[in-house]
Amino acid sequence: MTDATNNGAPKKALKTSLIAVDERTKRRNAAEARFRAYGVVAIVIAILALIGLVGSILNNGSSAFRQTFITMDVYLDPAKLDKDGSGNLEKIAKVSTFGYAPLIAKSFEKKFEDPNVGVEGLSAKKAAKMISKEGPAEMRRFVLANPEMIGETVSFKFLASGRIDGYFKGRVTMESAKLDKNVSTEQLMLADQLKAEGSLQTSFNMGFLTRADGSENRPEAAGLGVAILGSFYMMIVVLCLTLPIGVAASIYLEEFAPKNWITDIVEVNISNLAAVPSIVFGILGLSIFINFMGLPQSAPIVGGLVLTLMTLPTIIIATRASLKAVPPSIRDAALGVGASKMQAVFHHVLPLAAPGILTGTIIGLAQALGETAPLLLIGMVAFVREFPAAPPEGFFDPAAALPVQVYNWTQRADPAFVERASGAIIVLLVFLLAMNAIAIVLRRRFERRW
Amino acid sequence: MSVKLTASALAIIAAATTASARDQLQIKGSSTVLPYATIVAEAFGENFDFPTPVVEGGGSGAGRKAMCEGVGENTIDIANSSSRIKPSDIELCASNGVNEIMEVRFGYDGIVFASDINGPSFAFTPADWFSAIAKEVVVDGKLVANPAKTWADVNADLPANEILAFIPGTKHGTREVFDKKVLEAGCKATGAYDIFTEANGGDKKKAKKACHALRTDGLSVDIDGDYTETLARLDANPQAIGVFGLSFYQNNTDKLIVATMDDVTPSTETVASGEYPVSRPLFFYVKKAHLGVIPGLQEYIDFFVSDDMAGPDGPLAEYGLVSDPELAKTQEMVSTGVSMAPLN
Numbered sequence: 001m002t003d004a005t006n007n008g009a010p011k012k013a014l015k016t017s018l019i020a021v022d023e024r025t026k027r028r029n030a031a032e033a034r035f036r037a038y039g040v041v042a043i044v045i046a047i048l049a050l051i052g053l054v055g056s057i058l059n060n061g062s063s064a065f066r067q068t069f070i071t072m073d074v075y076l077d078p079a080k081l082d083k084d085g086s087g088n089l090e091k092i093a094k095v096s097t098f099g100y101a102p103l104i105a106k107s108f109e110k111k112f113e114d115p116n117v118g119v120e121g122l123s124a125k126k127a128a129k130m131i132s133k134e135g136p137a138e139m140r141r142f143v144l145a146n147p148e149m150i151g152e153t154v155s156f157k158f159l160a161s162g163r164i165d166g167y168f169k170g171r172v173t174m175e176s177a178k179l180d181k182n183v184s185t186e187q188l189m190l191a192d193q194l195k196a197e198g199s200l201q202t203s204f205n206m207g208f209l210t211r212a213d214g215s216e217n218r219p220e221a222a223g224l225g226v227a228i229l230g231s232f233y234m235m236i237v238v239l240c241l242t243l244p245i246g247v248a249a250s251i252y253l254e255e256f257a258p259k260n261w262i263t264d265i266v267e268v269n270i271s272n273l274a275a276v277p278s279i280v281f282g283i284l285g286l287s288i289f290i291n292f293m294g295l296p297q298s299a300p301i302v303g304g305l306v307l308t309l310m311t312l313p314t315i316i317i318a319t320r321a322s323l324k325a326v327p328p329s330i331r332d333a334a335l336g337v338g339a340s341k342m343q344a345v346f347h348h349v350l351p352l353a354a355p356g357i358l359t360g361t362i363i364g365l366a367q368a369l370g371e372t373a374p375l376l377l378i379g380m381v382a383f384v385r386e387f388p389a390a391p392p393e394g395f396f397d398p399a400a401a402l403p404v405q406v407y408n409w410t411q412r413a414d415p416a417f418v419e420r421a422s423g424a425i426i427v428l429l430v431f432l433l434a435m436n437a438i439a440i441v442l443r444r445r446f447e448r449r450w
Numbered sequence: 451m452s453v454k455l456t457a458s459a460l461a462i463i464a465a466a467t468t469a470s471a472r473d474q475l476q477i478k479g480s481s482t483v484l485p486y487a488t489i490v491a492e493a494f495g496e497n498f499d500f501p502t503p504v505v506e507g508g509g510s511g512a513g514r515k516a517m518c519e520g521v522g523e524n525t526i527d528i529a530n531s532s533s534r535i536k537p538s539d540i541e542l543c544a545s546n547g548v549n550e551i552m553e554v555r556f557g558y559d560g561i562v563f564a565s566d567i568n569g570p571s572f573a574f575t576p577a578d579w580f581s582a583i584a585k586e587v588v589v590d591g592k593l594v595a596n597p598a599k600t601w602a603d604v605n606a607d608l609p610a611n612e613i614l615a616f617i618p619g620t621k622h623g624t625r626e627v628f629d630k631k632v633l634e635a636g637c638k639a640t641g642a643y644d645i646f647t648e649a650n651g652g653d654k655k656k657a658k659k660a661c662h663a664l665r666t667d668g669l670s671v672d673i674d675g676d677y678t679e680t681l682a683r684l685d686a687n688p689q690a691i692g693v694f695g696l697s698f699y700q701n702n703t704d705k706l707i708v709a710t711m712d713d714v715t716p717s718t719e720t721v722a723s724g725e726y727p728v729s730r731p732l733f734f735y736v737k738k739a740h741l742g743v744i745p746g747l748q749e750y751i752d753f754f755v756s757d758d759m760a761g762p763d764g765p766l767a768e769y770g771l772v773s774d775p776e777l778a779k780t781q782e783m784v785s786t787g788v789s790m791a792p793l794n
Contacts, residue, residue, distance in 0.1 A: 180703050180704040216488060297504075297526075298506070379504075385502035386502050412678070413677065413698045413701040
């Protein structure tokens with residue numbers, strides 16, 4: 001009997017040392033170092049992309065939060081506004097904004113009497129073009145609210161027109177003004193004079209958050225008010241519908257439903273729905289909610305319903321995952337001391353799963369808030385200037401939505417809208433950031449680990 | 451609990467839909483008309499006791515189709531259109547009970563060719579454009595695949611810039627006008643039209659279609675977005691030429707230099723006088739069944755065509771609309787409410 005191992009040359013033992021690193025270990029160490037480097041490069045690329053994106057948006061959009069205003073004393077001429085002097089509100093209302101515009105030119109004439117103010121070759125009428133077309137509308141609203149002020153001189157803080165505003169933000173320069181038919185260098189020089197004199201100032205632009213959209217002729221007056229309100233209404237609808245439906249569906253599927261082929265099909269479909277392109281829900285919304293059910297176009301209720309359909313799968317999946325994460329021992333213990341199944345679920349499982357459900361809901365809402373595609377089809381991409389009424393009627397009034405407003409503004413011809421669109425993106429990002437932060441805080445505070 | 455909540459939500463929806471009556475106008479259609487319509491809507495909301503109309507874009511075809519969907523509060527009142535309504539639209543309208551439509555032409559729009567302001571200026575003719583971007587052109591009396599690489603190849607008077615044209619995509623109303631007024635005109639001027647007609651056995655329709663065929667080697671690029679996209683593409687390719695609406699150009703005169711066409715510089719004046727060849731009328735179509743039903747409809751259309759708005763000194767002209775010389779006639783037609791005659 002021969003021992004195989006004793007035959008032949010004895011196996012050459014690997015020379016290993018704890019001090020000197022051998023070839024193989026070197027290779028393994030190098031591979032690990034390379035892998036770490038790849039990881040660092042990947043993260044650096046991602047961070048650079050993020051910085052580039054956020055940086056360009058902030059760079060373009062932060063100026064939307066500042067706005068140039070021109071303060072003017074305007075004489076509310078009774079000869080123009082209240083011809084027969086009766087003070088009859090109906091007659092005063094007949095004077096349209098076109099009737100108010102000349103009053104601004106008049107007050108520039110008055111200003112030019114000051115020898116320090118005025119640029120050669122710039123008439124008062126042309127100077128009046130430096131005031132936004134929103135100006136006459138503001139005056140008219142003021143007069144209709146205070147008809148007793150006719151005949152007085154009132155100080156108004158008007159918006160400066162888009163180009164003048166752009167001059168103080170660096171978008172318009174003397175060189176570009178020479179080529180631009182909408183603004184002249186004389187107007188810019190006068191603007192500089194007014195600034196030195198103190199009647200022109202750039203300040204925080206609250207109107208950007210509270211005003212309604214403006215037409216192409218007055219980018220300076222365009223704001224996000226209707227869009228923010230519309231988005232808020234849609235989120236209310238989404239929250240009120242997805243949370244109960246999603247949670248009820250998940251609890252049933254997870255805790256009560258028998259495991260058979262029907263529930264399997266339902267499960268597969270829910271996962272599939274989560275991946276359906278959102279525009280499909282828009283088509284569905286158009287044909288069902290608007291054409292079949294007869295709900296109004298451009299209304300937050302329809303937008304909310306469509307976004308509900310889109311968000312439901314996300315919320316169901318998140319809820320089921322957090323229900324699954326509750327250890328079976330909790331259920332068993334509850335059942336063991338005589339609780340019914342429903343009591344076990346509602347008294348013990350659901351409270352423990354609540355933080356996860358809330359997080360999932362908020363993330364679903366954030367996703368719905370930023371969604372544009374389905375809204376294009378149901379008429380939300382409209383020019384809406386009227387604020388929707390208070391709910392519940394307001395759900396049926398036309399409104400815009402934040403992401404749609406961004407889309408809308410990027411299509412406008414006036415370069416001032418580029419700044420507005422970026423500003424709207426910043427507002428949207430702030431909302432998303434706030435929602436995600438709430439989700440993280442909720443998770444941190446209430447999450448339990450086993 | 452959840453079932454109760456959803457049930458009550460649905461009940462609210464059902465109750466509110468039956469109760470709500472629409473008090474604001476709804477308008478949809480051409481993205482070229484959209485800026486004008488928003489300017490009018492804004493001023494209308496300010497000066498009248500009616501709420502500001504809701505104006506939507508989406509394209510001329512989409513607007514007309516939405517108008518023809520039927521009569522009732524859930525359908526729009528006015529369709530904006532940058533091209534004339536088509537017989538197929540009228541058929542669709544008739545089949546859905548929309549019988550009386552008012553056609554209102556409120557002005558004209560010019561289509562301009564512009565390039566980066568720092569580049570050379572161009573003086574085009576339609577023939578130059580056809581020779582530059584058509585799929586097949588005539589060389590020595592024969593049809594060949596377009597060989598031109600620079601504008602100087604096309605016309606020795608033009609700068610030797612490489613040809614790169616950003617033209618509106620086929621879904622735009624602007625493209626229709628471009629096809630007709632530039633490509634077809636150029637096709638005829640270069641003699642290609644006659645050769646196409648011959649090649650197609652005298653079929654004029656097919657010959658026209660052949661005139662519209664563009665080269666596919668990347669020198670002519672369809673832009674399916676709007677003019678802002680064309681402008682962004684020009685920024686990236688300062689050598690290129692883009693096709694814009696006159697109003698868009700007028701709002702960006704500090705970035706763009708406009709080319710002449712047949713030696714005419716586009717402006718509201720030259721378009722109004724008809725000297726500048728590439729222009730088109732702008733329309734809106736009113737569903738007459740909604741007059742007197744939706745509050746403010748008559749007032750809105752009267753206001754739109756009034757001298758205050760659509761006149762030569764009004765805000766629309768300031769934005770770039772070429773005022774209609776026959777505006778007075780339109781005003782009278784609108785106030786008396788004449789339906790459009792059948793298309794001929």
